[in-house]
Amino acid sequence: MSTADLRLAWRDVDWTGIVLAAVMAVVIIGPLVVVGLWAFAEVWRFPSLLPQEWGLRYWGMTLGRADVWAALSVSLQLSFVVTLLSALICLPAAYAFARLDFPGRDVLFLSFLTIQAFPRFGLLISIATIFLTLGLVGTFWGVVLIQLVNTLMFMIWIPTAAFQNVDRRLEEAARDVGAGPIRVFWSVTLPQAFPAIAAAILLTFVGTFYETEGAWLIGAPHVRTMPILMISFINNQLVVQLGAVLSLMLWVPSFLFLLMARRWMGPEALGRGLGG
Amino acid sequence: MTDTATSGGAATGRPDASGRVTGLILVALPVAMVMTMIVWPIGLAILDTLWLPGPDGTGARFSVASYRFFFSDGYSLGNLWITIWTTAVSTAILMAIAIPLSIYLRFRTGRAAAVVQALAIFPLFVPSIILAYAFVRVLGPNGMVDIILANIGLPRIRSPYLTVWGPVIGFVWDNLPLTVVILLAGLSGVSTQAVEAARDVGAGRIATFRHIILPRIGPSILVAASFVVLGLFSAFTFPYLLGPAAPEMMGPFMQRTFGDVLDPVQARTQAVVTFLFCAAFGWFYVRSIAANRRRMAR
Amino acid sequence: MDRRSLMKLGLAGLAAPALMRPARAQGATLNMYTSSDANISDFWSNVVKPSFEAANPGVQINVVIAREGGGTQAIAERALAALQTGTGPLLDIIEQHDPNLPAGGIDAGLWVDWTKAGIANYGRVNPLAIQTNFGLPYRGSQVLLAFDTTKLGQDEAPRTWAELVDWIKANPGQFIYNRPDKGGSGGNFVRRAIHEANGRDPSLFTVANFDAAKAEGMLAGGFDILADLAPSLFDAGAYTSGNANSIQLLAQGAVTMIPAWSDQALQAINQGVLPETTGLVQLTDLPLAGGFSQSVVPTNAENLDMAIALADFLLTPEIQTAIVTGIGGFPGVSWSELPADLQERFAAVVPASIPTFPGGDWGAAVSDGWYRNVAPNVTRD
Numbered sequence: 001m002s003t004a005d006l007r008l009a010w011r012d013v014d015w016t017g018i019v020l021a022a023v024m025a026v027v028i029i030g031p032l033v034v035v036g037l038w039a040f041a042e043v044w045r046f047p048s049l050l051p052q053e054w055g056l057r058y059w060g061m062t063l064g065r066a067d068v069w070a071a072l073s074v075s076l077q078l079s080f081v082v083t084l085l086s087a088l089i090c091l092p093a094a095y096a097f098a099r100l101d102f103p104g105r106d107v108l109f110l111s112f113l114t115i116q117a118f119p120r121f122g123l124l125i126s127i128a129t130i131f132l133t134l135g136l137v138g139t140f141w142g143v144v145l146i147q148l149v150n151t152l153m154f155m156i157w158i159p160t161a162a163f164q165n166v167d168r169r170l171e172e173a174a175r176d177v178g179a180g181p182i183r184v185f186w187s188v189t190l191p192q193a194f195p196a197i198a199a200a201i202l203l204t205f206v207g208t209f210y211e212t213e214g215a216w217l218i219g220a221p222h223v224r225t226m227p228i229l230m231i232s233f234i235n236n237q238l239v240v241q242l243g244a245v246l247s248l249m250l251w252v253p254s255f256l257f258l259l260m261a262r263r264w265m266g267p268e269a270l271g272r273g274l275g276g
Numbered sequence: 277m278t279d280t281a282t283s284g285g286a287a288t289g290r291p292d293a294s295g296r297v298t299g300l301i302l303v304a305l306p307v308a309m310v311m312t313m314i315v316w317p318i319g320l321a322i323l324d325t326l327w328l329p330g331p332d333g334t335g336a337r338f339s340v341a342s343y344r345f346f347f348s349d350g351y352s353l354g355n356l357w358i359t360i361w362t363t364a365v366s367t368a369i370l371m372a373i374a375i376p377l378s379i380y381l382r383f384r385t386g387r388a389a390a391v392v393q394a395l396a397i398f399p400l401f402v403p404s405i406i407l408a409y410a411f412v413r414v415l416g417p418n419g420m421v422d423i424i425l426a427n428i429g430l431p432r433i434r435s436p437y438l439t440v441w442g443p444v445i446g447f448v449w450d451n452l453p454l455t456v457v458i459l460l461a462g463l464s465g466v467s468t469q470a471v472e473a474a475r476d477v478g479a480g481r482i483a484t485f486r487h488i489i490l491p492r493i494g495p496s497i498l499v500a501a502s503f504v505v506l507g508l509f510s511a512f513t514f515p516y517l518l519g520p521a522a523p524e525m526m527g528p529f530m531q532r533t534f535g536d537v538l539d540p541v542q543a544r545t546q547a548v549v550t551f552l553f554c555a556a557f558g559w560f561y562v563r564s565i566a567a568n569r570r571r572m573a574r
Numbered sequence: 575m576d577r578r579s580l581m582k583l584g585l586a587g588l589a590a591p592a593l594m595r596p597a598r599a600q601g602a603t604l605n606m607y608t609s610s611d612a613n614i615s616d617f618w619s620n621v622v623k624p625s626f627e628a629a630n631p632g633v634q635i636n637v638v639i640a641r642e643g644g645g646t647q648a649i650a651e652r653a654l655a656a657l658q659t660g661t662g663p664l665l666d667i668i669e670q671h672d673p674n675l676p677a678g679g680i681d682a683g684l685w686v687d688w689t690k691a692g693i694a695n696y697g698r699v700n701p702l703a704i705q706t707n708f709g710l711p712y713r714g715s716q717v718l719l720a721f722d723t724t725k726l727g728q729d730e731a732p733r734t735w736a737e738l739v740d741w742i743k744a745n746p747g748q749f750i751y752n753r754p755d756k757g758g759s760g761g762n763f764v765r766r767a768i769h770e771a772n773g774r775d776p777s778l779f780t781v782a783n784f785d786a787a788k789a790e791g792m793l794a795g796g797f798d799i800l801a802d803l804a805p806s807l808f809d810a811g812a813y814t815s816g817n818a819n820s821i822q823l824l825a826q827g828a829v830t831m832i833p834a835w836s837d838q839a840l841q842a843i844n845q846g847v848l849p850e851t852t853g854l855v856q857l858t859d860l861p862l863a864g865g866f867s868q869s870v871v872p873t874n875a876e877n878l879d880m881a882i883a884l885a886d887f888l889l890t891p892e893i894q895t896a897i898v899t900g901i902g903g904f905p906g907v908s909w910s911e912l913p914a915d916l917q918e919r920f921a922a923v924v925p926a927s928i929p930t931f932p933g934g935d936w937g938a939a940v941s942d943g944w945y946r947n948v949a950p951n952v953t954r955d
Contacts, residue, residue, distance in 0.1 A: 016380060017388025024395040028449075031410035032402065034420045038413065043846055046418040046827045047426040093303040098569065102299030108307050110555070110562045114314050116506040117554030118321075119527070121534055122544045124648055125676065126317030128655035137652065138664045149313050152306050157502070157561075158458060161495040164568050165465040196461035203457060206400050212641070217648045221605045221638040221664060227403060232615075232639035351946050412819075417808075417828035438812040521753050521813040522949030532945070535647055536755040537938045540677045 067229060075226040078140070079209045082147045086204055090155035091197065097156065098163035109160070112153040120213055131218050138222040146214035151204045158203070162196030163189070318551075325545045342545040351523075356549065358523040362440065362515070363508045366447040367501055370455055373448070375497070378459035379489065382466070393456075400453035404446070408517040411446060412437060442518030443525065447508055454507075455500045462496025463489070495568055502561045506554050510547075526550045602633050602877045604884060607649055608669040609640040610867070611817070613841045613901050618669065621896050626887055633880055642816070651676045653872045654684050663872055666881040670867035673708035674934055680708055686871040691882050695889035698907040700866075705781055705933050709868025712888040713897045714904030716856070716864040716928045717762040720824060720839045721831040723853040734859040735770050739799075741831075743806045748830040750808035750823055753949070755941040757817035758865050763833040764800060764944055765863040765931040771795025774860040776929040784935040793939060797947040804951040811951055824848060833862060837902045864928035866906060904928060 038044065041051030096102070097109050120127075127146070128137070136142030166189050174184045190197075212227045219225070328339040346352045381393050399407070414420040416437040425432055436442045466489050474484045515525035524532070526546060534543035608615050615637060623635045640646045646668050653663035654676050673685045685708035688696055696710075703711035719738070721731055725748075732738040742749045752760030772778050772792055779792075804811040808829050814820045820832040821842050834842075834854075842848040856862070869888065871881045887893060889907055895916055897903040909917055931937070 017384060017386065017392055020377070020380065021388050021391045021395065024392060028395045028398050028452075030420075031407070031414045031449075034413050035406060035410045045825075045849065047423050049423060049427050089305045093306050096299040096302035097565075100295045100299035100302070102296040102303075105299070106562050106566055108303060109565065110558055111307065111310055111315055113502075113506065113555060113558040114318055114551070115310060116503070117509070117558065118314070118318050118551045119510045119530055119547045121531055121644070122321045122540070122547050123314075123317040124651040125655045126320055127313060128652040129659055130313060130317075132652070132656050132659045132661040135661075137656075137661070146313075149309050152310055154503075156306060157499055158461070160565060161499050162461060162465075164495065164565065165462070165492065167465075192465070195464040196458075199457045199461040203400070203454060210403050213648075216641065216645065217652060220640075220649060221607070221636060228641075230403070231405070231641045231645075354950075412822065416826070417823065418826040435809075438809060438814070516756075517815050517819075520949075522945055524945070531644065532755055532941070535644065535675060537942045538674055538677060538934075539938075 067224065068226075071224045071226045071229040074140075074224060075209055078143060078147065078215075078225060079205050081144055082151060082208045083201060083205045085144070085148055086151040086155045087197075087201060090152060091159055094156045094159035095163050098160045109156075112156055115150060115153045124217060128217060137218055138220070140219075140223055143215050143219040143223050143225075146218045147208050147211055150211060150214055151208060154203050154207065155200050158200040159193060159197050162193040165196075166192040321544050322548055325541055325548055328541065342541050343549075345542065346545050346549060352529075352546070354523045355526060355529045358440065359509060359526045359550075360553070362443055362447070362525060363505055366444050366451070366508055367504050369444070369448050370451055370504060371497070371501065374452060374455040374459055374500070378456050378463055379485070381456070381460055382463040383468070383471070396456045397453045399449055400457075402450075404450055404513045405517075407446060407450060408513060411442070411518055415445070437518060438520055440520060442520075443511075443514040446514035446518050447504075447511070450514070451504050451507065454503060458500040458503070459493060459496050462493040462499075466492045495564060498561045498564050502558055505557050509554050510550050602880055604633065604635045604666040604877050604880055605638055605664055606635050606667050606669060606884075607638045607640050607646050607665065607671075609642050609645040610670050611642075611838055611841075613837060614669065614867075615639050617896075617901050621900055622888070622893060625892065626884060629887070630880070630883070633877075635884070646671045647675055650679065650684075650870075650872075653874065654679050654682060657682060657684055657872070657874045662876050663874055664876070665872055666875040666877050667869060667871050667884060669869055671709075671870045672933060673706050673868060673870050680706075684872055684874075685709075686873055686878075686882065688885075691871075691885075693882060693886040693889070695886050695907070698889060698911045700906060700908045702930055703866040703906060705866075705868060709870055710885050710888070710906075711866035712869055712885075712893075712906040713901075714864055714866040714906060714928060715838075716836050716904060717759050717833050717862040718836050718839070718854050718856045719831055719862075720821075720834040720848070721853050721855070722824065722827065722849075723851045725830045726853075728853045728855075731853060731855045732857075733855065734857055735766065735774075736859075738857065739803065742803055745830065746806040747808050747810070749803075749806070749832070750812065750814055750820060750829050751833050752814040752816055752820050754944050756815045757820075759817045759820065759833045759835050759838075760813065761940070762863040762865065762931070764796065764940060764948075766857070766860070767799045768793055768796030768931075768940065769860055769863065769929065771799055776860075776863070776931065779932055779936055781932040781934060781936075784932070784939070786935075786939070789936065789939045790943075793943050794947075797943060800944070800948045801951045804948065811949075813949065821848065824852070840902045861929060863931045864904060865930065866904075 037051060040054050040056070042053040042055040044051035044053075097105065131137050131142050131146070134142075136145060170192070171184050171188050174188045175181075179187070210227050212225070212231060215223065215225050216228055219228075325342050326338055326340065327336050328341060329336050377392070377396060381389055381396070402410075412419065415433070415435055417432075417435050419435070422432045422435075436445055470488050471484060474488050479487070510527045510530070511525065512527040512531065516528045519525060519528075526549075530543050530546045530550070533539050533546060537543075606618065608618060618635070618637045623637060626635060627633060640649065649663075649665055650668065650671060653665050656663035673680060676684075679685060687707045688710050689707045699711060700714075703714060705711070719731070726741075732741045751763045754761035754764045768779075769776055772795065807813075808823070814823060817835060817838055821834060821838070823829050824832050824834075825842075825848050836854070839848065839852070839854060843850065843852055869885055871878070871885060875881045891911070891913060894905045894907050894912060898905055898912070898916060898920060905912060931940075
């Protein structure tokens with residue numbers, strides 16, 4: 001495998017990777033390092049290259065608050081529950097959209113676009129009415145439901161493309177040697193679509209973690225998620241340091257997730273997706 | 277999950293009954309959710325823009341006056357145009373970066389590739405509000421870039437803060453992970469052997485890309501572009517925090533019309549126009565999925 | 575709809591939920607929302623909450639911090655939906671919210687009418703601060719000019735509008751104000767230009783006298799002044815998107831002068847966000863317009879009695895004094911209602927009143943007119 005890869009390398013030297021990594025480190029990490037520096041800065045004025053006064057004052061102010069940890073826990077619970085439910089109801093639907101024929105298929109498929117394409121501000125009263133009638137306002141499950149709706153487009157559109165791209169000849173070959181439909185789906189179709197499904201799950205999880213609009217409309221004042229707490233730290237404060245501290249804190253779960261993402265979508269997973 | 281013979285039958289124009297029922301059952305739950313919680317409220321909002329009180333303030337009736345105002349108002353059209361421009365430029369830049377990057381990541385193993393991939397996905401975890409602050413601190417007037425330039429004795433940059441390029445830079449940075457993740461998933465369907473074979477018979481990089489890779493990741497490019505366009509078209513945070521006061525992108529424009537000009541009907545009209553542009557773009561994707569379904573089933 | 579039927583509806587809205595209002599419950603929690611800057615939420619947590627809870631045993635105030643711009647609006651829309659469905663809005667009071675939002679809310683009887691709410695202290699409110707019957711002005715703030723004294727000496731700072739215009743033109747790129755709808759400091763700078771174009775007479779603009787045709791003519795002069803300034807502003811016509819963003823540019827030394835809320839500027843200097851060398855100055859020919867926070871209580875609040883009692887409490891001398899001394903704000907009640915020693919102590923620094931500008935239709939006309947007539951004037955290459 002590795003010799004084949006080397007032979008097929010698009011550039012003869014791995015300089016590409018090193019240059020790419022260097023450029024992206026500056027462009028992607030650079031701005032965040034500056035924000036990170038602000039988290040340790042008490043005073044930093046132009047044109048000094050580094051803060052004139054350093055300190056940990058803002059860290060103490062942030063970490064000392066119990067509500068930060070409670071909000072982090074609420075956010076993680078929400079993200080796990082929403083992502084799981086979303087995968088359960090959307091993946092079968094995505095398979096149907098990719099493979100089956102039924103009346104109104106294209107229109108129904110297109111209808112998921114309304115989730116992202118129609119600005120929410122004009123719909124708040126109608127949406128609030130539905131949730132108030134269901135008695136879900138201010139509850140955990142109310143927030144789960146509104147966030148679940150938000151995830152539908154990602155969780156259906158991305159896997160649909162993947163189910164379509166699955167090589168039908170492999171499925172037919174499996175059937176020819178006597179595998180049943182469930183077995184074919186489980187052992188042939190699903191592994192091939194897996195990288196895309198993993199991508200959809202990743203995007204859904206992170207998107208749900210940072211979702212604020214629905215969580216605020218339905219959850220306030222009882223359900224406090226991390227980004228809602230964070231907004232109260234950043235938006236209304238003159239001192240952005242508090243926000244910088246919190247964003248650094250949010251990168252901790254993010255890093256854990258990045259590691260998982262590597263396992264799902266790294267070269268190994270891609271290899272598995274190819275069935276080899 | 278029924279077998280693929282069902283869709284095979286569908287493609288030749290003989291939809292079979294069990295596939296139709298199974299399909300509807302499988303999509304029922306998400307469709308019901310989107311219909312009740314999104315499509316129905318949108319229907320009400322659209323009705324609001326077409327059912328206006330008469331000139332004397334009483335007796336609601338059908339009218340397209342709010343749409344006529346939008347399409348005859350130079351300021352509104354200017355805002356629509358800057359939105360289209362920003363979306364097109366950002367998407368083009370994003371694709372120009374993400375496609376080569378994803379191809380590199382797909383066919384490379386090793387430490388450098390792992391680092392590049394981690395970096396490319398990283399912005400996913402940075403809330404846009406933090407990025408906006410980072411932007412002002414780095415590219416803003418007297419920001420980090422100016423600090424570094426001043427310290428090595430060079431003149432300052434012309435800051436993109438509060439110009440049309442502010443949101444473009446923010447969008448590209450913010451949407452890079454989404455695009456790379458979707459493209460990378462699509463590229464997993466391109467077999468290494470096929471590329472290898474093409475290279476063996478002497479196909480150049482461009483030819484390999486056009487004939488081997490592009491046909492396989494076409495749907496992924498479309499789905500990625502759809503998400504990016506949809507996200508950008510009604511985006512709020514970046515144009516509001518980083519862009520110029522005028523022309524406004526549709527996101528801040530709608531919110532201002534709604535909450536500050538106190539004109540909910542015109543705000544909803546702006547929302548409907550925005551939505552129609554997005555829907556038109558989404559239709560391309562749906563069409564390509566349908567075409568692909570026929571092609572694959574053949 | 576005329577004013578009288580509006581009031582009637584407001585009354586009806588007040589009466590209906592009163593029937594099902596629970597008796598003053600022990601252990602009630604009041605949900606108070608704010609989207610104001612941090613000094614205000616701190617003021618609520620550290621001053622209002624403890625003293626109100628001490629005066630009303632068993633009652634708790636839950637200070638809920640909302641996103642700036644739209645945060646309280648979503649909650650207000652939810653309250654309107656709750657009113658229509660007869661459910662609870664999980665909201666008792668919003669510390670600062672425009673009662674005109676959501677559209678149709680006043681007509682539906684969403685907000686408590688303060689003239690009918692029977693609160694003892696309402697008569698003490700500064701009449702100039704009242705915009706509608708549904709917003710209770712409990713604190714005010716003035717906008718002044720904040721500048722960098724290392725670049726412009728305290729003695730050389732402009733004191734009149736004419737001097738300010740001369741200074742801005744003589745120092746191109748050194749002044750910026752924020753968009754009038756995004757944080758009020760820029761908005762009140764715009765309003766000051768409009769006052770200038772109308773003989774510096776704020777009394778020409780009242781809540782009741784809005785007329786679209788007349789307004790266009792009255793506002794045009796102000797927009798001309800501002801359009802004329804645009805090429806001399808930062809980046810030849812850029813406008814920041816909020817109060818804090820302007821302060822950030824001043825702190826980074828990118829500009830020399832900005833308009834700023836007095837309380838926010840003082841807090842920024844205290845926290846070290848702005849350097850010690852920051853100067854503050856108010857115009858003497860006519861101060862920059864200020865603004866008053868309008869508190870609203872929905873008629874379907876879970877703890878309506880308590881919320882109204884809290885609103886009344888906000889107008890007591892105790893809290894009004896704390897607003898002046900604690901956050902450098904401006905009282906919502908008339909100065910004559912405050913303790914004599916306090917009046918004396920602040921007489922030198924705080925004007926007897928601050929010019930205001932009506933919201934509602936006037937505010938909407940200023941904001942939209944500015945975006946259409948002033949903001950596009952960018953003379954960049």
